[in-house]
Amino acid sequence: MRITCPLCGARDRREFYYRGAALALERPAPDAGEQAWDDYLFLRENPAGETRDLWYHANGCGAWLVVRRDTRSHAVLEVRLAGEGAQ
Numbered sequence: 001m002r003i004t005c006p007l008c009g010a011r012d013r014r015e016f017y018y019r020g021a022a023l024a025l026e027r028p029a030p031d032a033g034e035q036a037w038d039d040y041l042f043l044r045e046n047p048a049g050e051t052r053d054l055w056y057h058a059n060g061c062g063a064w065l066v067v068r069r070d071t072r073s074h075a076v077l078e079v080r081l082a083g084e085g086a087q
Contacts, residue, residue, distance in 0.1 A: 001074045007061045019054035022066045
């Protein structure tokens with residue numbers, strides 16, 4: 001899979017560090033209980049299809065990117081800098 005960094009151009013995905021889904025997770029209250037914390041730390045969606053993920057260009061410019069991709073085909077549909085309206 002190749003990711004086109006807006007600052008560096010097309011690069012192999014091995015230059016990037018995958019951070020996870022580009023969505024805000026609501027952190028449980030400190031006293032929320034074991035089950036709430038277990039869900040927060042370990043349960044994530046695993047969709048087949050289009051996703052929006054955060055990637056860090058670790059072996060490049062150091063930018064955080066929002067990558068929209070299809071998990072079925074590994075096609076990268078869009079890449080933008082995380083600070084540029086990642087919604």
